[in-house]
Amino acid sequence: MAVLKRMSRxxxxxxxxxxxxxxxxAPFPLDGGNGHDEVFPGAHCISDGKWVTFYKDGEEVWACNALYAAxxxxxVPIPANRSATVD
Incomplete structure (x- = not known):
């Protein structure tokens, strides 16, 4: 008899x-309309622990909640003593 195991999340x-x-x-077919294209290939972002805002060339391009972002x-953390204009 087969035993079903619970998958851990x-x-x-x-x-x-x-x-x-x-x-x-990595791209996922449903991600296109979710703002991922605006962030690709990478962007500077700022999190307040609840909301994350993504920037390119100093302009806001997208935002989402911090759990979705994670x-x-x-x-990669940007050190406080380094310029945030890496985009």
Missing amino acids: KSIEALPSGHYWAVPH AHFDF
Whole structure:
């Protein structure tokens, strides 16, 4: 008799407050209309721990909640002593 195992879900936590360089995860067919195209191939972003705003060339291009961002993008912290104009 086959035994079904429960699949464990990866725990995702909201992106903490800070400045980051964001890169979208590998494209997913449903992501196109979700703002990922605006962020590709990468963008500067600022998180307040609840909301994340993405910028390119100093202009806001997209925003989402910090939990969604953590699940769909990879982030590299931008040190406080480094210019945030990496986009």
